[in-house]
Amino acid sequence: MVYRTFDLSEKENWHEFLEKTESKDVYFTPEYFEIYERNGEGKAQLFIYENGEDFVYYPFLLRGLNDLTYAEDVRRKYGDLYDITTPYGYGGPITNSKVESHKKQLYSEFEDSLSSYCFQNNIISEFVRFHPFIRNHLDYKDIESTLNRHTIFVDLSLDLEEIWENYDNKNRNRLRKAKANEYFTIVHRSPNELENFMNLYYKTMDKKNAYEYYYFQKDFFDNSVELLRDHLELIEVMMDDKVTLSCFFMLYGDFIHYHLLGSDEEYLKYSPNNSLIHYVVEWAKSQGKKVLHLGGGYAGDTDTLYRFKKRFNKYGDLPFYIGKRIRNGEIYHELIKDLPVNENYFPLYRHPDLALKNLLTKQ
Incomplete structure (x- = not known):
């Protein structure tokens, strides 16, 4: 499937696409993502899937797992590992398509394209904080969406x-x-x-x-x-x-x-x-x-x-909905199988209780 990705050196491309949507909000801008990239929370990426004039616009943070000491054995086995997430606030994929029948088909193609991207880039999991007002959880069907709060x-x-x-x-x-x-x-x-x-x-x-x-x-x-x-x-x-x-x-x-x-x-x-x-x-x-x-x-x-x-x-x-998707079940379960934390967190290998353990291991 054909897709394009942009990083923060290509902000003009982000804005060119964003301005064509009716979902314009600060949470989708490259400037907002740059705050979190500078904060060490991942590399800002914009994933674009296009079909003719219609497109799906999906910005996220691409995070490496190299800093997780308890994942070293799994990384040695499979190579560098990644996950994707929306930053603090709201986000998820949005589109410029307004016709419901076209939109449904577009998102289906987008989801296939994103799956290919995740497979090719060793992306293990995906976490989305959907936008409550835009309600884009209704369009993105290829992920488990659950009501978090109002x-x-x-x-x-x-x-x-x-x-x-x-x-x-x-x-x-x-x-x-x-x-x-x-x-x-x-x-x-x-x-x-x-x-x-x-x-x-x-x-x-x-x-x-x-x-x-x-x-x-x-x-x-x-x-x-x-x-x-x-x-x-x-x-x-x-x-x-x-x-x-x-x-x-x-x-x-x-x-x-x-x-x-x-x-x-x-x-x-x-x-x-x-x-x-x-x-x-x-x-x-x-x-x-x-x-x-x-x-x-x-x-x-x-x-x-x-x-x-x-x-x-x-x-x-x-x-307010959140979305969770394990992109590679085999590797995900190898990462979490011996972790001493409550399973009510996603992705489990980034549980806050593990952060201190990880820091102490590095010292």
Whole structure:
């Protein structure tokens, strides 16, 4: 099957194809992928399958297994091994095809082509975080898709009065109180003014007992600012001349995404995050955006973060699907057969509990 792949030296090709789709979002751009390539999470690749004017656009990170010391014996047997994944956020394959019958055939051909690519390149597994709003899990049939959780969006195409009516009562009361008492001043900062954000972000990660992965280094934020440029907005909430909350939003096409946030726990009783999101609803609508995507909870549909976000749209649930595919069962099972970890993780050979063991083995 005929396909083409592009790396980050060919960004113009990424953008040329992406602009022809109706699914334009920051998560599919080469600049977003470069952040994660620079962060050491794999080599950014764009896989394109074409049939006439129609195509499937599938960006992913190609990750080598050479850094996994417990996989050395398997690598010696089979050669260099790889897997593919979407980075933090959302992704998966998208297309410019609009006719359902054509799209179905196109994806079938794409899936055959991708299988050939994976076989030729010793790719052992594939993991996809599908885009909740685009719902591209419905098109990609050649992978096991499962519902992971729900995310929340605000429909900015509605009138502000309708959006307000979709807030829950508790949220509206908190917003009225904050406005009446003039608690907050909300300011836009230059995205490279990172000091306040980083201090608050790390405190928030400590409070949430977050996985080590989410303690991004300063280079990660510097790279985000450099690469996303006009698609990144840093907005802060001030109270008593002190920054109480600092949040990055990503903007692209019709979308604005609530991305990374840090807050001062001492001020949370005043609900600064409620005021921030309400402000962004009005601001993003004035900028012509159609969707504010708030994301989901830390652990699913029952935690406090999910319930908080749902206060901004009682009807705003979007199903978030993940996809898992073992591309080479023989090698995959050789890699995992003696691993002392819970099997409820994919791919199992990248289980977080193995990371420390791997690090100690290298020392």
